Amino acid sequence: MGALMALVAKDIKQLLRDPRSLVMVLLMPILVMFMFAAGYGEERGGVVPVAVVNLDGGVVSWQFIEAIRGSGNFRIVGFSPAKEIGIEMVRKSEAYAAIVIPQGFSDSIIAGKSTRIVVVLDASYATVSEIVWQAVAIAVQQFTKIAAEQYSTFNIDVMRETVYGPKVSNLDTFTSVVMGVLLHLVPMSLIAVSISRERERRTFEQLIMTPITSAHIVIGKLLAYSIVTVVDMLVTLGLSVLLLGVSVRGPLMDLTLVSLLLLVCSLSLGLLISAVSRNQLQAYQASIFFFIPSMLFSGFFMPVELLSPFAHAIGKFLPMYYFIRAFKSIQLRGWTLADVAQDCAILAGEALFFLVAAIRMLRLRVE
Amino acid sequence: MGLAIEAVNLTKVFGIFKAVNNVTLKVEEGVIFGLLGPNGAGKTTTIRMILGLLKPTSGYVKVFGIDVTRERKRALNLVGYMPQQFSLYEDLTVEENLRLYASLYGINGLEAEKRIRELLDELMLAEYRKRPAGKLSGGTRQRLALAAAVVNRPRLLVVDEPTAGVDPPLRRYFWEKFRKLRDEGVTVLVTTHYMDEAENCDKIALMSRGSVAAEGSPLEIKRLAYGGDLLELEIVGNPQPIVEEFGFKVLSSETRGGVEKVTLLVPDASLVLASLTRALERSGVKVVRAYPVPVSLEDAFIRLTASSYSLKR
Known part of the structure; x- marks a missing residue:
């Protein structure tokens, strides 16, 4: 019993005497919960950008559009008189959905007949599609209730159409997330401890007595770890496509290049952590610390644009945000590297x- | 002769602890210079500042006239360093470690192969060449560390406690190596807390609590400690008049079986031994034996650092 207590006391003392690690241990949960609340807690956050295609143009159609706007769930980013343009906006991710009001909409409602609106959804973002679908249903219900007092009873059906669909499997949806975790956390924590390990094993002292520069050490480590982890990356990507049946609609080569960019970016961030950490424990914790915002604010569960402005602002600094966007677009929408050039350029810039x-x-x- | 190391007014403060206090060292080229002192005297901190591994709180260092912080690359090409703890890669083999360090100094290809073979032979490492450094015995590991430290044929070799925890034959071997290197023109700066070893040095600086307590050749240090050499006489008769005439101080005297044993403090034992003996004999004192007392550096060190007043020259 005495020995046990002595060991407990020793470990507590050791933890308390590494203030940097301690701050991370104590601050991490608080900070994470704060970030989580700030990003996800805000009710006004989930405003979905949609395009409205009004093929009717009558008075009632404008009342309906007003009802959609008034529901608070949508931000109308474009009006169009042609369905093709609405669909194109969804395809290009400028709008998360297009709400198509058919010709004769006003007449049908005034006449108390049945009509049907079409919601064009982006199947590559399954969670968003679900949110849009439900929000449209609620908006239609509310409109029906109010409009029924003015016009006679009528009925609005809501029909679902998709781009990049009809349906994207869960496996395909979450491939980007799993790849992101594998290409971010694993290489980052691996390389983050590399320099502190040299310090702790004292090999650093001998190494830096040779006429080399810090660029030699940093770039040398980057190349070595890139070569080793890129093999791992190719195997993972290959396995998921060939063995697990993950579908890739865009060029596989482009998907590989985007993955490589995140890998290099993760390794560079890990090296930065390594350069400023004093020991391996600190370096390891710092990697986890950096990973959490990536998990929350990079579109793992939902596009950050639909979270609070705070979440969006943080997301824009995270390599993972650009990776998820680019990877999803190539994998699920069949885009090419040229379409995600901006995301790639930012990833490369951050790595540098x-x-x-x-x-x-x-x-x-x-x- | 130029200066291999010129360290001026080096001070290093860690927090509130002054590890090194205003140390000035000037090491001439082609000597074995010993930095002596007990553990915690500031030896390692001093050499780390000399090598640019630590930034001095104040003061500056030049190696062969080159500022270590401003022209790091140029200075480090001339320097070899063997740290106190083994600092090579334990998961690399003996040969791989040497090849790595050769490359880091810009020695590649055939030249590297030649140099590595040379070092493997010279330091008796050939049979271990394929063994990971982590699997070597303590002594072999130290030899590998020395091989890595001299792979670039440095003009200045800095070795930090090379003989700590090393068996006596290897200690001797190391000192032979250092002397051989010195004879080839290499300046060797070595720290140790073994005072007996320091006799091998051409020059030594005694460090105590962050400062240099004394500096000079081993002989000079001993003289400094006592204010001269110790001479012991075993005599029959009264030496008093002659000793007074020479002006020597009697440190102790005891009589046993009719023979008096007198310890004298003299400026230079080798110079006065003959003339003193002759003078004593002439005055009728029978000199049974007369010999300089060997003073150990350890005694000298304790005398020099124990005294409250400064003995710094």
């Missing part, structure tokens, strides 16, 4: 930024 910062932060001293 982390790398340069790591080189600058790495001090060739033993203090």
